[in-house]
Structure formats: C-alpha cells, structure tokens
Amino acid sequence: MGFSSKAAATKTPSRKARGEGHTRRDEILAAAKALFLEEGVRATTIRRIAERVGVSAPALYLYFKDKDSILIELCDRIFARLLARLEEIEREPLPAGQRLRRMGEAYIRFGLEHPDEYRITFLEATAPEPVRFTGHRTDTSDLSRPGAKGALVFSKIVQVYEAVAKEGTRLPYPPVTCAELSFLACHGLVAALIAEPDFPWSDRETLIRGMVEASVRGVVPTL
Amino acid sequence: MGFSSKAAATKTPSRKARGEGHTRRDEILAAAKALFLEEGVRATTIRRIAERVGVSAPALYLYFKDKDSILIELCDRIFARLLARLEEIEREPLPAGQRLRRMGEAYIRFGLEHPDEYRITFLEATAPEPVRFTGHRTDTSDLSRPGAKGALVFSKIVQVYEAVAKEGTRLPYPPVTCAELSFLACHGLVAALIAEPDFPWSDRETLIRGMVEASVRGVVPTL
DNA sequence: ATTCGATATGAACAGTGTTAACTTAGCAGT
DNA sequence: ACTGCTAAGTTAACACTGTTCATATCGAAT
Missing domain, CATH: 1.10.357.10 (Tetracycline Repressor, domain 2)
Structure with missing residues (x-):
C-alpha cells in the first residue's frame, strides 16, 4: 500500500538537496515557474525546464501529458x-x-x-483551429x-x-x-x-x- | 554534378519593376492570406506559404526579413x-x-x-521579453x-x-x-x-x- | 532469484524559422 | 564573343521545438 514520502532514487545524484515534501511533479512546476519570471515565456521550453530540475526532457512526460498541461497547472x-x-x-x-x-x-x-x-x-x-462556431452549451466545462x-x-x-x-x-x-x-x-x-x-x-x-x-x-x- | 536543370519552369519574366498587378512579393502575401483563413494561423508556416507560391522556403527571405514581417504586413x-x-x-x-x-x-x-x-x-x-518598463515616448513610433x-x-x-x-x-x-x-x-x-x-x-x-x-x-x- | 512496476534515459522523428553556399538566367560594357 | 555583375532561386544544413519509443536501472514483493 501507501509508500511513505517519495522514493528518492535519482540515478544521477542531484547536487541540490531534495527537500522534504517535494514531489518530482512539484519540482517541475517550480522550475517552470522560476524560468517563467526569470527569462519569460519564450524561454520556458520543455528541455530547459528539465535541465533545471536536473532530469532529461522525456522525464517530464511521466508527470504531465504535454507541455500545455504544465503551463495550465501553473x-x-x-x-x-x-x-x-x-x-x-x-x-x-x-x-x-x-x-x-x-x-x-x-x-x-x-x-x-x-x-x-x-x-x-x-x-x-488553445481552441482547436477549425472550430469557429460558438457552441452555446452551458455544460459542465472540462476543468x-x-x-x-x-x-x-x-x-x-x-x-x-x-x-x-x-x-x-x-x-x-x-x-x-x-x-x-x-x-x-x-x-x-x-x-x-x-x-x-x-x-x-x-x-x-x-x-x-x-x-x-x-x-x-x-x-x-x-x- | 549534372546540371540537370529540372529547373522551375515558373521562371515567369515577371519584372518587378514592371509591377503589373502581382509581384512575387504580393504573391507571397496572397498565399499567406489564403492559408490564413483556409487553415488558420497555426498552419501558416514559412514552408507552406512557399509551397503555395510554388517556390522554395528560403526564397521568401528575399522579400521579407522574417516570418513576422510577412504577418505584420498582412x-x-x-x-x-x-x-x-x-x-x-x-x-x-x-x-x-x-x-x-x-x-x-x-x-x-x-x-x-x-x-x-x-x-x-x-x-x-512581439515586444522583446526582458523589456517590461513602460517607456513613455510620444515619439515617432517605428511603423x-x-x-x-x-x-x-x-x-x-x-x-x-x-x-x-x-x-x-x-x-x-x-x-x-x-x-x-x-x-x-x-x-x-x-x-x-x-x-x-x-x-x-x-x-x-x-x-x-x-x-x-x-x-x-x-x-x-x-x- | 525472479518478476514487477515505477522512474528515468538516449536516440530519434517530424516539425519549426533561418542562414550559407551554390547555381542560374539575363543584361550591361569593353 | 567574352567577360563581369546582379537579381532570383536553389539545395543542404543548423539549431531549435514538442514528443515518442525502446531500453535500462533499481527497490520491493513474490
């Protein structure tokens, strides 16, 4: 069942101390945020976020569906x-x-x-390009x-x-x-x-x- | 090294000085515009504009400084x-x-x-990223x-x-x-x-x- | 000891905008 | 006719982008 805390296990031991309570997911978010206001949106790319976290680029896809998901959550x-x-x-x-x-x-x-x-x-x-009619649905918008x-x-x-x-x-x-x-x-x-x-x-x-x-x-x- | 010029027969002697109606520049603009409202902004890429004009991608740079210049003029x-x-x-x-x-x-x-x-x-x-102070110049803004x-x-x-x-x-x-x-x-x-x-x-x-x-x-x- | 699942990786793909080096065609001038 | 010169285009390549795939590592449970 539940494993306590995070399983550290970085293959390459990251020099920065792994703070308690940070999940890798949060680290990614934090890196993205920092990159965001230090170097702007344009510099906030998958590879640079990964570099900051000290991890390879594809690793981000273990925690987020795609780049947009990271930005949206942020x-x-x-x-x-x-x-x-x-x-x-x-x-x-x-x-x-x-x-x-x-x-x-x-x-x-x-x-x-x-x-x-x-x-x-x-x-x-982020709306798909060809969609241009305004569907008037008072629906449960996907969050x-x-x-x-x-x-x-x-x-x-x-x-x-x-x-x-x-x-x-x-x-x-x-x-x-x-x-x-x-x-x-x-x-x-x-x-x-x-x-x-x-x-x-x-x-x-x-x-x-x-x-x-x-x-x-x-x-x-x-x- | 054969000079097997399958060369573009589209060598229309369109003297631009002649400027009758469509110069190549205008063709590019027209292609971009068409692509724009047929397939949206996302599809409007350098290579696809070039393809529509019937010309290679780098050719566009003979008439425009960069991609933004095309869109801006449009x-x-x-x-x-x-x-x-x-x-x-x-x-x-x-x-x-x-x-x-x-x-x-x-x-x-x-x-x-x-x-x-x-x-x-x-x-x-399009403002350069790090610039964030609001310079209050009532100047002749570059057009x-x-x-x-x-x-x-x-x-x-x-x-x-x-x-x-x-x-x-x-x-x-x-x-x-x-x-x-x-x-x-x-x-x-x-x-x-x-x-x-x-x-x-x-x-x-x-x-x-x-x-x-x-x-x-x-x-x-x-x- | 072996399998499992999570975590991570390097290589690669299909794009993007853009630059460099090279090839032509056409037109002047000695 | 032979140079040059210039405008217009080409192919190849570079440095990126987001993303996927096959593979590897490793702690833990069977």
Missing part, C-alpha cells in the same frame, strides 16, 4: 490566489456596488502582476482546459451582480450579461497593457481607477 | 480597411457621441470578422512594429473625444485617456470572444451593443 495555481482574493472581498460587508469596484480593481492588479500567466489563461487560443479557473473567477462577478439585483437596483441586462460586460472591460485593460507594454499609455493608476469606474457605471449607471 | 493591410471605415464614420455629420458609438461598433465588428489578424496585431507580444496601424486606429478615437470636448461636454480625463478607456473596453470584448470562442457567452449582439454603450457612458456619463 496558471491555475496562480489564479487560485486571485480566486481567494475575490472571496475575501466577497466577505467584506460592503454595498454591492462597492464590492464590484473592489473586485474589479483586484482583478486588474492581479492580471498586471502576473502577465505571463494571464496571457496563457486568457489570451492564448482541464485553460480558462477553467478563469470561469470560476468570472462566476464570482456574476454573484455580486445578483446581489446588486437583490438590493433592488434594476439591471439593464441579466446578471450574467452585466458581469460579462464589466469583466470584459477590465479584461481589455489588462490584456492591452500586457500585450503592448511599450505603448505610451496614460498614467496606469488613472487607467485602473477609470476603468473600474467605467466598468460599473457603464453597465449600471445608477451604481 | 495585418497592416487589413487594418487599413478598418482605418478607412473609421474615416468614413468620421465624415458623417453626427453628434460626437453618436460618432463615438458608431466607431466603437465598427471596431468591434471588424475585430470579430478578422480574428487572426486582430490577434497578431493586438494580442501577440514596422505590429500595432503601428493599431495606434493610428486609436488616434481616430482620440480625435472624436477632442470633438466632444469642443462641443462643450466636460470630460473627466484628458481626451487621450478617455479614448484609451473606451478603446480598451471594446478591445476587451473582441479579445475575449476571439480567444475563448467556445465559452458560453451571452448573446453576441447584446454584448456588442451593451459594450458600445458602456464604453461611452462609462467614461462620459452625460453622453
């Missing part, structure tokens, strides 16, 4: 932090309008702080896809808009549509600032505050 | 059409607020109609970069906001900042629908009209 772990942040805000005793603003700001700042993960989760198309955690984040905003409606404010669209509009506006700011960091944008703080405001009042003017 | 040509559309709208005798809405809608629809080109122009980071045409598009919106100000409406931010906020909100919608076409978004038309409205009234509530 991103999902980061996005879990955003989710936690939003749930914090959710618990604050604020009027719904204010909670909306706090969430918007938290979302934007998070995105700007994790540009690579944000890009992979929301900007990179392995990128954007799965993204969808969770999104659902938080829906909840707040439902709260807004419950407070008596009339919404011009269904809560889910309101949430999409607010979310997409903030998303636009993050996406553009990440993709075009060299463009001479206006002052970042002004843009953030302005977009938070616009994303709320643009959808529900009375908020 | 995108710029498409975006020139958007620019023309916006200039049409610019000439319509409408109140500035209405012109803003018309432009927003045109922008969004254009983006959704040309997802691949939009992605390359606005979503793909070869992707987003060069994008910047032109953007400047159109700035002009309209200046017209709004001139009409007497007080703006909460400088015109350029207003334009950025409006633009970025619309950009968010386009970017997300392109990147995640399978997500069960609300009705597309509702989102478009809603975002156009929000991108204007969110920034300038009295418009």
